[in-house]
Structures are given as structure tokens and as C-alpha cells.
Amino acid sequence: MAFLPIKDGEFTSTIYGMIKENKFADSIRVLQYELQRNPESRAALSLLGYCYQHIQDFIMAAECYEKLSELYPQHVDYRLYHAQALYNAFMFPEAVSALALINDPKMECKAVKLDAAIKYREEDVENARILVEQFDNEDPDMEVNMACLDYKEANFDGALRRFTAAMAQQRVDESPGSQNQLTYAIALCHYQMHDFPQALQMITEIINRTVKDHQVHRSGSTNSKILPNFEQHEKHPQAPPREDSYTKFYHPESGAFSARRALSSEEFLNNLKRCSDRKAKHANILLSIVGFVFPFL
Secondary structure, three states: OOOOOOOOOOHHHHHHHHHHOOOHHHHHHHHHHHHHHOOOOHHHHHHHHHHHHHOOOHHHHHHHHHHHHHHOOOOOHHHHHHHHHHHHOOOHHHHHHHHHOOOOHHHHHHHHHHHHHHHHHOOOHHHHHHHHOOOOOOOHHHHHHHHHHHHHOOOHHHHHHHHHHHHHHOOOOOOHHHHHHHHHHHHHHHHHOOOHHHHHHHHHHHHHHHHHOHHHHOOOOOOHHHOOOOOOHHHOOOOOOOOOOOOOOOOHHHOOOOOOOOOOHHHHHHHHHHHHHOOOOOOHHHHHHHOOOOOOO
């Protein structure tokens, strides 16, 4: 595809405009063209990795961040983003190897979180729990991740207590999406404990909240402040992938459910009502419905 030349000083605004409009494929083609002109462009590589993350091409994102970590070793964040992309691509041994190259104390907390997430996906619950216990006690991710571990070990009562505590501790400025994730988790715990009316109430709450806040849930709200500037990229931070997508094991951006079909709100609610009305003799019914939400199911 041929591109008309972009005027000097307008490259950044042009790329930002395309990203804000979710034109990631177009952005990728322009950035690839820019890399042909300047193969070591930090800003182009960083934005390219950012775009690949958004279209969930994690292998290509990993290549971008690997090259960035080689070209700019002083920016340790790139090593973490490289490991994160490998994790999202389900390349766990490679992700662990990339993590081993991070020796900056400032990155230790994030590296431990990613290592815990890797252990979790590898079904190594024991070591995942050991790593989660290293989190700061004030870290809100700790309670949620411990709840996920309890859930995986079928300790639904313990998981419910932890998820409920996490919901109570949630900051007022947390996104509605984060609230919905916790509410889903609480609903699943109630379901596993055969408290179907309470599970139904939780799901209804999510649907009502989503309808009310549908403008907030719309995609495409890219914040240009986190993106690097082509003209002055030495003075600007690199563009991160979806920040800390591994910090909570159930985070929807982890890529764990990307191949599964998400049901509509109506389908989801109707299925749950049927489960509740029939006393849900088979507990796997709801789990098959909502399995796309949580990678720990």
C-alpha cells in the first residue's frame, strides 16, 4: 500500500488520530513504512508494539519489545513489556526467560506479578500462591488474586469472602468494567455454592450498571498522553502495552478468552434464569456460559 508523504511535524498527530479512531491496522502499515526508513526508531517500534497489543497480535508485539529492549537496554520497561507480550501469547517458558533478564529493583513488583500469573496459567497453583504472598499487603491485586487461587482450589466460600472484601476496598474512581469483573466473580462463587437467586441478582446488577454506563464502556478512548512523540521521543515515555494486564488473574485483557464467543446480556441473563428456575442440577451450565470472562475457570 502506498502512502502519501506526511508533512514534517505532523507524523505524531496523524498516528495519534488513527489510534484514537481505533484504526490500528492502518497505524501498523504507516509505522512499518516508517521503520523501513528508520529501523531503529524508538517511537515507531514502541507505537507498533502498542498497536499489536490492541489487535491481540502478541507475537508481533513481543518482537517489537524484544528489539526495543536490545536497542535501548537502559529502558527496562521494554523487557517487562516483552515478557508480558509473550505471556499473552501463551509462550510461558519464553516469558519466564525474558523476566529473568530484568534486574531493576523498581520493576521487581511487576515482575513478581507477571511471574505469578505465568505460574497460575501453568496450573502451578502452589508457586503462584507463594508469589502472590510476596505482594505488598496494601496492594489491591493481592486480595483478588488470592480469591482466584481459592476459587481454583474449589474453596468457594473463601473466594467469596476475598472477592467481597476486594469489592468493599475498591476505590470510588475504579472503572465500571473493574466493578463488573468483581461482581461476576462474586456471582460465580454464589453459583458454585448453589445460591442461585443471589447469583442471578449479581448478574442483573451488572447488566443494569452496564446499560446505565454504556458510554463509559465504549471502546476507543485511547489516551494520547501515554504515547511517545515522534519529533521528541527522547523526552517522552515509551508507549506501554495494556498496562498490567496480568496483575489480576481474571483481567479480561489477558488474552485468555479471546477465542471464545461472548454472549449478549440477554442470552446471559436468560440462561442464568433457566439455571435458577431448574435449581441448576448441573453446575457446569453457568460456567460454560460465563467461562469467557475469567481465565481461571
